[in-house]
Amino acid sequence: MKTHIRYFAGAALLGLSQWALALDVPGPVVDGAWLEQNRAEVTVLDVRANPKTFTLTPEFETDKKTGKKFLVDLGGHIDGAVLVDNKKVRMDRSINGVKLKSMIPERADFEKLVRSWGVSAGRPIVIVSAGMEPLDFNDAARLYWQFKVYGEDNIAVLNGGTAGWIAEGRAVSTDAVKATEGNWAAKADRSAALLATSDDLARAQADKSAQLIDARDDAHYLGLSKSSSTSAAGHVPGARNVYTGLMSTQGGDAARLLAADTYRDVFKLSGLDAQASAIAYCNTGHQASGTWFVLSEIVGNKNAKLYDGSMHQWTLEKRPTVAVSLAK
Structure with missing residues (x-):
């Protein structure tokens, strides 16, 4: 457990030796063992697309050959976790x-949201996704990114999410959890460093100052499919396609993150440099948050940004796109 010690000068003046131990997350990703060991000192935010599953019992099937149980329907949550509706x-x-x-809420609105989840200032935060499939990770990554924009650094995501926690044989609860009002406050606004605007994207497109990464599947990238959130099909000219579903493992007991070197190879074989300046986008800034997380927090690329408006904003502003020709 990584800790740092804070000395209270007031106590020294009184001739007392008072120390306080404050827990820090060991990195942007934690595993189930670390969270279980430090659970009492951490605020756990369980972000999922289907809030109803929070209080349901998980359902399993048994492999007839091996006798091993595996999770088929997510249910329950880590004891004490607070539900966050994605x-x-x-x-x-x-x-x-x-x-x-x-879009990302404005600072005051985000503070209000976070406090409603019972988050207290100075307390470590661990964000937990469903973990059933690769795209679930984006739920955690998106919320993590918003916290980082507003200055929170004592924060991590749980590798494997709730599905991974259950697969490891750790206890889950089906009790409803009512959060008490927290007092969390934003420490900064890092929008300039972490958030890309339409103009930033257009500038990078023109002067090649940053790689443009389209995090959607190839059908959306090519324009064979179009999301209802966008006004035109296709992708931003000059963007390379790296599907965010590749950022986590598929199959097994849960969707888990990969090693940094694996990610470097994924980007390299996609014609990209994982260490060079990059702007990731998708349809609405949700899927691309997983790509941003991998680049920034796992690979260590501190020149990676997320285009929050993504193709939703880009196409509403009638900016150029590239798409395949479809027969009519």
Whole structure:
């Protein structure tokens, strides 16, 4: 357990030796063993797309050959975890006269949200996704990114999410959890360092100052499919495609993250440099958050940004796209 010691000068003046131990997360990703050991000192935020499963009993099937049980339907949560409805993490905003959906909340709005989840200042935060499939990780990564934008560093995601926790044989609860109001406050606004705007993307497109990474599947990238959140099909000219579903393992007991060297190879074989400046985008800034997390927090690329508005904003602003020709 990594700790740091804070000395209270007031106590020294009284001739007392008072020390306080404050827990720090060991890195941007923690495993089940670390979380179980430090559970009492951590605020666990369970972010999932289906809130109903929070209080359901997990369902298993048994492999007839091996006799091993495996999770088929997620249910339950880590004891004491607070439910975060993934649909309520982002908000509608108006930027330069354009009404946009699913954007990062403004500072005061985000503070209000976080406090409603019972998060207290100075307490470590671990974000837990469902962990059933690779795309679940984006739920945790998106919320993590928003915390980082507003200055929170004592924060991590749980590798494997709730599914991984269950697969490791750790106890889960099906009790409803009512959070008490927290007092968390943003420490900074790092939008300039972590958030890319439409103009940032257009500038990078023109002067090649940053790689553009389209985190959607190839059908959306090529324009064979179009999300209802976008006004046009295809991708930003010059962008390379690295599907965010590749950022976690597929199959097994849970969707888990890969090693940093594996990610470097994934980007290299996709024609990208994992250490060079990069802007990741998708349809609404959700899927690309997983790509941003991998680049910034696992590979260590501190020049990686997330285009929050993504193709939703880009196409509403009628900026150029590239797509295949479809017969009519």
